[in-house]
Amino acid sequence: MTTNRQTVPVELAGRSYDVVIERGCVLQDFTRNAAPFLPQDTGRKAAFVTDANTHRLFAGRIEDSLTEAGLAAEWFIAEPGEGAKSWAVLERLTDWLLALGLTRSDHVFALGGGVVGDLTGFAAAVLKRGCGFVQIPTTLLAQVDSSVGGKTAINTAAGKNLIGAFHQPSIVLIDALVLDTLPDREMRAGYAEVLKYGLLGDADFFAWLEANGTAVLAREAEPLAHAIATSIAAKARIVAEDERETSGRRALLNLGHTFGHALEAETGFSDRLLHGEAVALGMVLAARYSARRGELAQEDAARTSRVIASAGLPSEIAALGMDCTGETLVDHMRHDKKMEGSGTLPFLLLRGIGEAHMARDVDLANVAAFLDEQLQAH
Incomplete structure (x- = not known):
């Protein structure tokens, strides 16, 4: 694994956190990079939220890393697309997290694009009035935009992102290796947000x-x-x-x-x-x-x-x-x-x-x- 690690701090009063940018930080060395946010009791499993496509691509690599450390994962797998940002899916997700016994000091891991990050962040914001979550964005758009800044939301019949909360992640882990499987069209769509920062x-x-x-x-x-x-x-x-x-x-x-x-x-x-x-x-x-x-x-x-x-x-x-x-x-x-x-x-x-x-x-x-x-x- 390369050592070209960059850390960008997001400086907020009382809630500062780091964005870690390193090739392989998720797909090659997940457990080391996520260690402070994983369950300390090996009898408990880490809670991951993802979609079916992302689960197929990356879950195995993460589970292998967890297994080496004597840990395991539970997965909430949503259908890909904006439809996952709904009241119905939010209800299923929060019920699932409560059934796992998550406490306010636990963290939920959002593995996916902006939809997964928005859904997971909002669930974490309202679960027991706020628990921690970790952003692991797997699209360029999510890496440079939605995973940073704490905006979380779901959609309603009235429009997109009208129900939500500001809830900052505890850390953001950005691994450019996950972009190798990203379709070219999605890569270009994320690049639009990169151009935005210059413009x-x-x-x-x-x-x-x-x-x-x-x-x-x-x-x-x-x-x-x-x-x-x-x-x-x-x-x-x-x-x-x-x-x-x-x-x-x-x-x-x-x-x-x-x-x-x-x-x-x-x-x-x-x-x-x-x-x-x-x-x-x-x-x-x-x-x-x-x-x-x-x-x-x-x-x-x-x-x-x-x-x-x-x-x-x-x-x-x-x-x-x-x-x-x-x-x-x-x-x-x-x-x-x-x-x-x-x-x-x-x-x-x-x-x-x-x-x-x-x-x-x-x-x-x-x-x-x-x-x-x-x-x-x-």
Whole structure:
């Protein structure tokens, strides 16, 4: 196993924790890295939450590591996909954890992508008013985004992530080896969130990705590790400044998401448009709309679109073939949980590459007209 271990601290008052980034830290040496959070009594089993696909790929490697230490695992296996983030699955999961006899000092291990992490984190937040959990993200998107920062949630009929809690993990273990089995489309979707960190606040990182994105997507060890560590450090800084999204600083992490969530809603939150793909296209739209407002140079909007397209991510809304209008998409935005009591919807826009800002003076009718233009463009 390589020794290129990086540790990124997430500094929070009274609840600081580390994000460990090391090839093999999960698949080659899980028990050593997770030791402080495993049951100390060898008669008790560690509780893991995963989905069927991730269990098939990685459970055996983790169980082998536990067996060598005289430990064992119990598995809650959900069906893959957003359907697992539901009241019904949450009820089954919490009942299962209670049946295992988990105490508030125990930890639940979330092995999977963002869905598993969100579900497990929320279950840990409400179980006995809060127990510990460990994030083991197995997709690039989860590694650089959802596993860090403590946002946990399930979906309801009213929308995605509307029922949840802020509940920080005790540690995040990131092993790039798990990405070797990740489908290319999922890898690109996660890479959209990596690009986001450069676009919202780090022009030098964006330029580095412009030059090295192909190597990152090819899973070359050093470029991939650099991209992951830089992304997590950026998110950790923002989360430390604004853990619960009260100052507006953490809202910068939503760059591309207002447009993106509307596109996801119109495509039925389906595989037709993955979350990361929606964010990528949302960032293109945010850049173009910023240019339309005269805040961003046209060449920077074009550069944003070019870099996203070169990564194999969607950059043209018309290519989705949606039978809708700009007003239809704006209607989806009106249900956004960021909608303010005054009836305004804050938009993350750009003044330059690496210079995102919150705009609260956006006219939704103007956004609808802009989207109509984009829907008709070829």
